[in-house]
Amino acid sequence: MGAPFEIGYVFSFLPKLLETLGVTLLIVAGSLLTGIVAGFLVALPRMYKIPVLRTLSGLYLSFFRGTPILIQLFLFYYGLPELLKPLGFDLSRAPVLFFVILAYGLHTGAYAAEMIRASVEAVDRGQVEAAYASGMTSYRAFSRIVLPQALAIAVPVFSNLVIALLKDTSLAFTLGVMEMTGKAQTLGTLTQHFFETYIALALIYLVISFTLEKVLLAAEQRLKRHEAREEKAGRSFKLRRKGSYRAVLADIDAGKGGRL
Amino acid sequence: MIELKRISKSFGRHRVLQDISLSVKTGEVVVILGPSGSGKTTLLRCVNYLEKPASGEIAIGDFKMDCSQAKRGDILRLRRKTAMVFQQYNLFRHKTALENVMEALLVVKKMPAAEARSRSVALLEKVGLGGKLDEYPSRLSGGQQQRVGIARALALEPEVILFDEPTSALDPELVGEVLEVIRDIAREGITMIVVTHEMGFARDVANRVVFMDGGVVVEEGTPDDVFQHPQEERTKQFLRRITPEANWVI
Numbered sequence: 044m045g046a047p048f049e050i051g052y053v054f055s056f057l058p059k060l061l062e063t064l065g066v067t068l069l070i071v072a073g074s075l076l077t078g079i080v081a082g083f084l085v086a087l088p089r090m091y092k093i094p095v096l097r098t099l100s101g102l103y104l105s106f107f108r109g110t111p112i113l114i115q116l117f118l119f120y121y122g123l124p125e126l127l128k129p130l131g132f133d134l135s136r137a138p139v140l141f142f143v144i145l146a147y148g149l150h151t152g153a154y155a156a157e158m159i160r161a162s163v164e165a166v167d168r169g170q171v172e173a174a175y176a177s178g179m180t181s182y183r184a185f186s187r188i189v190l191p192q193a194l195a196i197a198v199p200v201f202s203n204l205v206i207a208l209l210k211d212t213s214l215a216f217t218l219g220v221m222e223m224t225g226k227a228q229t230l231g232t233l234t235q236h237f238f239e240t241y242i243a244l245a246l247i248y249l250v251i252s253f254t255l256e257k258v259l260l261a262a263e264q265r266l267k268r269h270e271a272r273e274e275k276a277g278r279s280f281k282l283r284r285k286g287s288y289r290a291v292l293a294d295i296d297a298g299k300g301g302r303l
Numbered sequence: 304m305i306e307l308k309r310i311s312k313s314f315g316r317h318r319v320l321q322d323i324s325l326s327v328k329t330g331e332v333v334v335i336l337g338p339s340g341s342g343k344t345t346l347l348r349c350v351n352y353l354e355k356p357a358s359g360e361i362a363i364g365d366f367k368m369d370c371s372q373a374k375r376g377d378i379l380r381l382r383r384k385t386a387m388v389f390q391q392y393n394l395f396r397h398k399t400a401l402e403n404v405m406e407a408l409l410v411v412k413k414m415p416a417a418e419a420r421s422r423s424v425a426l427l428e429k430v431g432l433g434g435k436l437d438e439y440p441s442r443l444s445g446g447q448q449q450r451v452g453i454a455r456a457l458a459l460e461p462e463v464i465l466f467d468e469p470t471s472a473l474d475p476e477l478v479g480e481v482l483e484v485i486r487d488i489a490r491e492g493i494t495m496i497v498v499t500h501e502m503g504f505a506r507d508v509a510n511r512v513v514f515m516d517g518g519v520v521v522e523e524g525t526p527d528d529v530f531q532h533p534q535e536e537r538t539k540q541f542l543r544r545i546t547p548e549a550n551w552v553i
Binding site for chain 1: 351352353379382383385386387389391393394395396397398399406407410411439440441455459465
């Protein structure tokens with residue numbers, strides 16, 4: 044099982060892995076962009092119940108949500124050039140990254156479509172009615188009233204989606220892409236310090252996920268600033284052994300009163 | 304002047320409105336009464352096309368449209384001549400009280416921001432919410448939200464304001480403040496059509512009361528006519544049910 048564990052390797056691997064962080068982030072950003080565009084295109088026919096297109100959207104969703112991402116990667120990489128060859132497109136020289144971003148993008152698109160549809164449908168129908176009643180066009184009602192509220196609803200789901208995508212990109216190494224996980228494999232094989240490499244790798248993913256989560260949480264709070272702020276949820280649920288029940292009750296009494 | 308002619312509407316096989324005609328003069332306050340399921344809210348929502356009538360004609364001022372061949376532009380014009388106050392207030396949740404009133408002034412009327420702002424502030428002060436301009440709806444009580452809703456409707460200076468059970472969702476102690484505002488508006492000669500269950504209020508503000516049941520207008524007349532001397536059996540039954548005190552006196 045390789046060379047004996049040495050913590051020093053973890054630190055020396057960190058900068059080496061970070062050299063390929065750019066590739067990982069490029070895959071994430073490219074797929075996210077593709078995914079959001081695809082998501083909108085797929086969500087629209089479902090929201091507006093357009094025949095035929097709606098069925099196609101359904102098929103798209105079933106495929107990308109119902110098969111493993113690894114298999115989708117292989118299908119795109121090996122299948123797409125074969126499929127397009129008879130149509131006169133030569134993809135045999137296209138960079139691997141192209142297939143990777145396309146596969147991850149369309150995969151993300153399936154989840155983005157459901158996110159978009161669910162968030163838009165979660166906006167109260169009365170909001171649209173009020174917009175229409177005051178004479179807004181359907182475009183204005185959507186862009187000024189529905190969309191801002193739907194965005195706030197979508198952020199937590201979006202946050203999950205981005206983090207899942209970040210972690211999924213680690214499978215791109217199977218097609219020989221030198222992103223972080225690919226680099227880690229190489230380093231491991233070269234030095235035989237597998238455990239240290241993967242600790243370093245896990246650390247990097249963790250830090251990025253954590254940062255993304257915090258940033259998106261801040262965005263959510265900003266978008267939801269119109270919601271009534273809830274009372275500070277700092278009250279502990281532990282059984283308090285000190286003091287009498289009367290004291291506890293008095294405490295609660297002091298805390299209530301006033302509005303939400 | 305608002306003129307509804309032979310408005311019909313069905314939900315599936317259920318005919319909600321059957322050839323209803325109604326005309327409202329400028330400055331008139333018409334209250335529509337009726338048991339639930341009588342089609343009164345549907346009729347009101349047909350006036351601004353939140354419900355699409357199957358057939359009939361709607362005329363407001365100099366604008367006239369045939370419902371069976373309504374185009375997008377017609378519907379928009381119709382809606383820009385009306386404003387609505389909703390049972391559930393339907394304030395834009397992501398906008399403050401002030402922004403709620405300003406929104407359509409900016410987006411629909413294309414009013415300069417400063418003008419929209421001063422008009423909105425003045426109206427909110429008039430409904431007693433001068434101190435709540437920057438509050439979001441979630442921080443306002445039901446009564447306050449509904450008063451913002453009324454200010455929002457007034458700001459558009461529509462030819463008619465449609466009130467859809469404006470106090471039905473309110474806690475009993477908040478009903479008074481909203482009715483008071485509506486009463487003031489009624490006195491100022493603004494044309495309105497009101498669907499409500501508040502009998503005392505109806506009696507007080509209405510120039511004309513329309514009693515509906517089963518998708519047709521059963522009876523209409525001055526509040527005195529309808530409340531004191533109802534002609535139709537269905538009206539009598541409804542009034543007995545809704546004001547049981549009347550029975551005790553008799």
